[in-house]
Amino acid sequence: MNIREVAAKAGYGVGTVSRVINGQANVSEQARSRILAVVEACGYEPNSNARYLKRREHTPVAAFVMGTSNRLFSDILASIQARLEASGEELVVTYLDDDAQEVAAAIAYQQARRPKGMLFLGGERTYFREAFDQIEVPSVLITNSAAGLGFANLSSVTIDNEAAAAEVIDYLWSRGHRRIGLLGGSNAPEQTAGMRLKGAEQALRDRNAPFDAARDYEPCRFSEQDGYTALIRLLDRAPDITAVFALGDVIAFGALRAAVDRGLAVPRDLSLVGFDGTALAQFSIPRITTVRQDTEALAQQSVELLRSLMDAGGEAAHTLVPYELIAQETVCAR
Amino acid sequence: MNIREVAAKAGYGVGTVSRVINGQANVSEQARSRILAVVEACGYEPNSNARYLKRREHTPVAAFVMGTSNRLFSDILASIQARLEASGEELVVTYLDDDAQEVAAAIAYQQARRPKGMLFLGGERTYFREAFDQIEVPSVLITNSAAGLGFANLSSVTIDNEAAAAEVIDYLWSRGHRRIGLLGGSNAPEQTAGMRLKGAEQALRDRNAPFDAARDYEPCRFSEQDGYTALIRLLDRAPDITAVFALGDVIAFGALRAAVDRGLAVPRDLSLVGFDGTALAQFSIPRITTVRQDTEALAQQSVELLRSLMDAGGEAAHTLVPYELIAQETVCAR
DNA sequence: CTGAAAGCGCTTACAG
DNA sequence: CTGAAAGCGCTTACAG
Secondary structure, eight states, rough: OOEEEEEEEEETTTTHHHHHTTTOSSSSSHHHHHHHHHHHHTTOOOOOOHHHHHHTTSEEEEEEOOOOHHHHHHHHHHHHHHHHHHTTTOEEEEETTSSSOOOHHHHHHHHHHOOOOOEESSSSHHHHHHHGGGSSSOOEEEOOOOOOOOOOTEEEEEEEHHHHHHHHHHHHHTTOOOOOEESSOOOOOTTTHHHHHHHHHHHHHHOOOOOOHHHHOOOHHHHHHHHHHHHHHHHHHOOOOEEEEESSSSHHHHHHHHHHHTTTTTTOOOEEESSSSOHHHSSSSOOOEEEOOHHHHHHHHHHHHHHHHSTTOOOEEEEEEEEEEEEEOOOOOO | OOOOHHHHHTTOHHHHHHHHHHHHOOOOOOHHHHHHHHHHHHTTOOOHHHHHHHHTTTTTTTEEOSSSSHHHHHHHHHHHHHHHHHOOOOEEEEEEOOOOOHHHHHHHHHHHHSSSEEEEEEBBBBHHHHHHOOSSSSEESSSSSSSTTTTEEEEEEEEEHHHHHHHHHHHHHTTTTSSSSESSSOTTTBBBHHHHHHHHHHHHHHHOOOHHHHHHHEEEEESHHHHHHHHHHHHHOOOTOOOESSHHHHHHHHHHHHHHHOOOTTTTTTTOOOOOOHHHHHHSSOOOBBEEHHHHHHHHHHHHHHHHHHHHOOOOEEOOOOOOEOOSSSOOOO
């Protein structure tokens, strides 16, 4: 079933059918209703390849997700998809490795499929700075800031990762912790987790805390298993730490299990803070003290920013959404 | 940059360029290398809309995921995407509500985008029976069986949900539990969770257990929060149950938290079994006794079945992958 | 081995 | 308000 068959059945030309389908004004009521009836009866749907080819507009919005086990990202993604769908936009999701080069993947994707827009869930500023100039479509970086990078087609929406991480350190410090371990992400300087690492390190340095990254920081990917083994390694190396700040809930969740398996009571023997405020932290036993990111706000803002960029004339903007340290059950005073 | 420009730069016709790009044999070595050089230099990538339009082959493989918080599905999905990508196939993911009509969504999608193939993560046999005849593209149902439905273009790969659920009941029974509550999914008869419900109910009936679905079963969606509130409702209604079988880990995880908040020690006061064998069960405190599904096998088989269906001549097949009841820390004897 | 031409299914000026 | 025609960027018989 194609547009010609619909036109024939309805007794109009294909141009008129096209106008009806696309809701254009200059069509008679009679033509509209007759054509709509045929479309309805046949269950006709326009071929999107032909449509996009003609409009030179191409495929749907593409999302690149860093890491496959990050619950925060699935939550945001589901909300973004629902919002996009509400306005008739499709979303194509590509999962990348934690340490993949997201911008390189996006460049290849852009060439092949010409998406309307692109969304990055997680990302490293360094990669954007170096290669994003090859990206022509409207894009939004989510959970990291693109401010200062100077790309007219790249907006961003994020919490202030550095400040939030500093607040975690402040919180632990105020509870008497002096030897604090850091867990997760990589030390790639400008990755989402890297920004948190930076904020935490700076806060420790501000307090003249005895922090030595080589000993007190253990990088790992965003998965429970990686968080588990990373904490084991960290404890082996720095057994005197009294608190651990995991740079993501999924890591904290694995670390919590590792601590318990080591015979450490949390928080009595070891305090633990996560990051993201996902269901993992909320339903875990004990509940994990964490930094809550508002996934709905993140999703809503990203869609809005993308849309503004896609409408000609929209300018890149960098939005900060609020975060909140939620004191739950995995930190106690020293 | 389009194929005509490449042809002009290389000094050949567009037909020859097309043949080179598509790796066809009947091209001279000289033409191939000259064209490849131009392609390389310009970073040319063929426009996929035009390509798919022409080939009448259309867009990439589409996956429909039932529910947005189901960790099992994200695990399978990541593995499927990696496998597809290895053979140059793209995957487009659509998240649906737990209770959406996946086949209706697929029909609309098929009309609009003509995917090469479709994958369903979760699904209800009833919907397939009623409407799948409108689907023309090769498809695979994952985590539920399509055996007996008789569609030539629908394969399936799943564990035996009924048998696995019966085994859980058997296990709880052998540990002395007589009043067993069931939690999660809907009573839609042939949904993935519904199959488990069916197997569990049958096993209880086989033992003449005093099971009354209206009282001892509480449906809910696949999320921690829903599992949490569902267990509360179940316990309010049937306070004498000694064990709960949650039809998914994500539900069990929320239920575990609810039990503890109610002052029930798990497993001393209440035993709990999950389903799926995800990281949630593996890292939870206590570790949740669960039925492990082999996500890698599920992913590998689905891709294989889909590929066989896409290669002309492939026949629909219905594969059962093994499951394993993993006794962990949330069940004790009565 | 190669080029010229038709056509995939749409949308959009252009006439009328 | 409507139709006929061009053209989006490819692939693929068809000649040569």
